[in-house]
Amino acid sequence: MMMAFEMRLRFFISLLVLVLILPSWPDFAEATRDNRATAPDFTLPTSSTSSGMLSLHDFRGKVVYVDFWASWCVPCRQSFPWMSSMSDRYAAQGLVVVAVNLDKKRDSVDEFLQRFPATFAVALDPSGKTAEAFHVAAMPSSFIVSRTGRIIYSHAGFEPAKAQIIEDQIKEALSQ
Amino acid sequence: MRVQLESGKRSSPLREMLHTAALGLLLVPATAKAGDPTDRVDVTSLLYGEQGRTQVIEPVVRFTHLWADGQSVSAQLAVDVITGASPTGALPSGVVQTRTSASGRVITSAAGAIPMAPFQDHRVAFDGEWQKPFSRIFTSTVGGHFSREKDYQSLGVNAKLSTDLMNRLVTITIGGGINHDSVFPVGGTPIGLSDGIVVHSGSNSKEVKNVLLGGSRILTRRWMMSVNGSQTFESGYLTEPYKVISLMNPVTGAPVGQLTDKRPSTRNRSSVLLSSVYHLNDDVLYTSYRYYWDTWSVRSHTIDIKYRRDLDTDTYLEPLVRYYRQTAASFFTVGLEQGAPLPDFATSDYRLGRLQTITLGATYGTRFEDIQGDWTLRAQYMRQFGDSSPPNAIGIQRNFDLAPPVNIVAVVIGYSFGY
């Protein structure tokens, strides 16, 4: 009885492995990315009507906190006030926060920014090409880019409880 | 006033009706707090009616507290009030039949009619659940359950672990549960396949263990699918103490007496469920198919289709269709022949016979500008078809409809709000 059950259970497990994991194996490799690589450069339009375009290479010599977000992403709502406070606190020491939006529709971006105002730069990439270049694995995802243009830390997701760790990493990057 | 508030919005009689009902309830909170809600209240109320049989009213209230890290705790209270009558399992006699129920009531049934027994009961059920995400890809859920009615008590625990893989394209879920139930029939526990001799007046235990393994996968930007397998092991007292089986004259088919129901003391159930959710431009198509089989030889197919159509940003209409068909349990029989040797197990409960159910219905969901929260109204019509003329019916039983179709209407009103 128990034997039969174990057999059946094993069968179910192998079924699931086959059906669900195997077809998606390649993008598992894609998700692992090497740190300390040069941050892929990008030039994107910003959300504010006045300032036009924004490029990562404009901020060479500064520490850039690159955040990838979308209006439909729930944890992104928690990261916005936090990014505003980081930008306010460390701008003088050379921190720039760039939040790259990946929404397909502009309306939802404006709606989100009205509810969760940003004191930092918001760039728009509806094509998602920048996210692809950064191998974004979750929403939101963030990257700390050093003054020399290298990715020194990356984070998948945002949890308020772990924000202090990221702040320490920003301070570390600013001290270099 | 209300018309004014809703001006410029789509307004239907259904919306109006719900709105009036909503305003009448004083529990509606005044205004929403800024930011994401940390507490949720869900209220549903079921009104269920079978034509000429059982009626049920079941209000359910559920409180959920949510934390910023995704953790949640919920508590649910449900009360069922059941009244009406259900088939005893006995055969129609061709003459007016009378019998005395367990509670001492005299029951009469018309000639050719399926004998019914009146009953009433109420059930109180409490459920609790704690859900916690951890290390970004895992979610664990632990739950408990307690319910009690006049002659039945159920106590159970369950746990579930989900993990997201491949950048959350895949979710694997493993779960299990144990239930310890007690059955204490009114008037004592009768010996199975006897004429109602009571063995004892205490309770009988029933153990239910269950394991679940599921996997879901995002296939495209609009489509996801899942496969779930489940196994349930039941042991102990699985008999329906109030159901009977007619003893019939082997030639005429006339019922000459009746014996109590007797079912095996173990039952292993297995099922495989395949579901799909597909996003059309705004509408969503939900489909599922389940194959079920158990050691009582019941096999069943269930197909469930729902189509959600968003009428505007706040309102949707979701028609649904469900089709179910099952084979009979190996020990199901319309009646036993007098003088023939008794089988080990037997039941005439139509729910273990060959059966089909067709369900048609729709869910309507809406929100109102002046009242916070989501309202849903689901109405369903079900029709059950049994085996009206089973092959082993003898004599006069061939003249009767041994499983007249059962017509059921179920309405659920739901209200959810966060604060």
Next chain:
Amino acid sequence: MIRRMVQVCRLMIALALLLSAGCATVHPWDRDLLAEKKMSFIPSPMLLAVDEHIYFSKEASTGGMDAGGGGCGCN
């Protein structure tokens, strides 16, 4: 009994493989539609519970309806 189950499982594998074969990956930032509340296997657990309760008391089959999955690629 087991043989029957194995048969059914094989059928399911074949079916699921057929359906999942050749599908492209869905990037985390392309899950706007999947993030909608209605894109869930169980969009309304309370309504499902009511239905399950009804069918449990009127039919001989039960189980297998409850498991998680889906949604957005958030966090």
